[in-house]
Amino acid sequence: MNRNNFFIHLALALVLVLVAAFAGQLSRWRKQWKSHIGVVPATEKKRATTVEEISISEARRLGRPEVLVRFKSGVSQETIERLTAQRNDRVEDRIENVSGLEAIDDLDNADATTVASEYSQLAEVEYAEPNFEIELDTAEGPLVPVLPHDPQFTDQWALANSGQRGGKQGADISATLAWATTTGSEEVVVAVLDSGVDYTHEDLIKNMWMRPARMAPYHDEELGTIDDEHGFNAIDSAADPMDENGHGTHCAGIIGAEGENDIGIAGVNWKVRIMPLKFMNAGGFGTTKDAIEAINYVIDRKKAGVNVRIISASWGSTQRSRALGDVIRKAYENDILFVAAAGNSSTNNDRNPHFPSSYDVPNVISVAALDRNDELAKFSNYGVKSVAIAAPGVDILSTWLGDAYEEKSGTSMATPVVSGVAALVLAEHPRMSVDDLKKKLLASTDPIVALKGKIATGGRINAAKALEN
C-alpha cells in the first residue's frame, strides 16, 4: 500500500468509526427517551395487544435476547456459558458496566417469564428478568405487564398461563396486566369465611388483618366479649381462627399471598388485608348456624369501621337456609360483596340449586371453575341463570398449613380468584358501591366458547379489564 492510499484508508476508517459512534449515541438517546414512557416484556402472552404481538414476532425473528440475568459475584464466565448451554440458551451480550449481567437468548423461544424464573432459581444467579422492550405508551397503548419474582409464580397458570403443563397460553385472568394498574391495597379487607387461615404462614403473615389496637374486642350479646385479634372463630368463640384443615389457608393465598417477596407464590393481590373467619372444622365442614354467626361478625366489624367489603365463601351445600339468605342480604345492605362457589357436582344449578351461591340476593356472585385449557372443569356446576362467572379452579397452587404450598381443585379455588379481583377493583376505586362492583366484575370477562349457554356471562374473569375505567 502506498503512502496516499494509507491515508485515504485511515480517513475512511475514522469516518466509519465516527458514524458508528454517532448512531450508537442516537440509539441510546432514543432508548433513554422511551424508557420514561413505558416497558413491555418482549415476549408476552396471547392476550397482549397488536403492538405486543408484533413485538413477539419481531423479537423471535431478530433473535432478541429474552432475559437479562445477573450472576452472582465470583461466578466464572465458563460456568455462565455452561449453565446457558445446558438450557439450550446463548449469551447474547455482556453488560460490561454491571458485573455478571448477561443478556441471554433462549434458542427454543420459550416464554420469557418462564425462562427468567428458571434462571432465578439457580444458586449462581442473583436475579433474572424478562428483557423488556421499550414501547411508546400512548393513551390507547398497551398495558404494561408486571411480573413478580416469587419463585413459584411460573406454576400459577391462573395468573399467567404460558402454556405450562399442556395448558393454553393466555387462558388466565390477565393478572400481570392488572398489576400494571394496582397490586392491591392494605386498605381493602377481604373476609375469608372458611376453615380459618394459618395466619402465621410466611407468605400470608404480612397481609393478614388484625384488629386495630384502638378497636375494642368484639362483643356479642350471646357470646359475650371475644378477643378477635386475628379474626373470628364461630365454632369456638374462645379460640382464634387458626386453620386446622388447610382449605381456608389455600383460599387466602389465592386472594392475597404476598407478592414480590421472593417466597412461594403471588396472590391476585400482592397487598391486601385478609380477615380469617372460621366456621368449618379440621375436616372442612361446618354448620349453617356458625356460618351465619361469622357473617354477622363481618357486618358488625364493618359497622365498627373496618373496611371489609368482600366475603369469600368457598363452601356450600344443596340445602337452602332462609336464615343464611337473610344474613347475606344484611351483608348486602352493608355494602359487602358475597362471592360463592357454584359447587362441584357437575350439575345445573338452575335445576338443582346450590347454596349460598344460588341465593337471589344482589350481592351474591356464583363462580364456576375452569381448567388450564379454558374448559369448564369436569366437576364444576353451571347454570345460565344462576351461575354468574367463571375463574380458574383446577390444579391451583396456593398456600397450605405449615408454610407449605399445595395444588388443589374445586370451585373453592375459583371463588377466591374472583374475590381477589374484586379486592383489586376496590383498591383502585375504594368508594365503589357493592352494586357497581358486582356490575364491574360481571362486565369484565373474556368470552369462553365452553361457557356459552352454561353460565350467565359466558366468560372468564379478566382482572385487567376489571381495572379499566
Add this chain to the structure above:
Amino acid sequence: MAIDKDSAVQNAQKDLARRLNIDAADVKQKSVEDSDFPDMALGAAEDGEMSGQMITRGWRIKLEAQGKTYEYRADKNQVRAFNFKGKNHRV
C-alpha cells in the same frame, strides 16, 4: 388423628352393624376404592351442614348386609354413611 383406609372400613362396618342392629361379623366388605369426592363432606353432607367445595381424595367403601349393599365414604378426617335410608350420616 388421621384415619387410614383399614380403620375407615372397620368404623364403617361397626356403624352399619349398629344401624341395622346386627352383629359386625355379619357385615361383609364388598369393595373399597380410592375416589375423588366433590366436596369436603365427601358428597354426603348431613342436614344443615356446609362444606368446602374442594375435590377431596378418599375411599368409597361398599358393604353388604342382609342382602343389601350400603355405601360409606371416608377420608383421613372422617367416615360417612351415604344415603342410608335417604339420609347421610357422619360416623
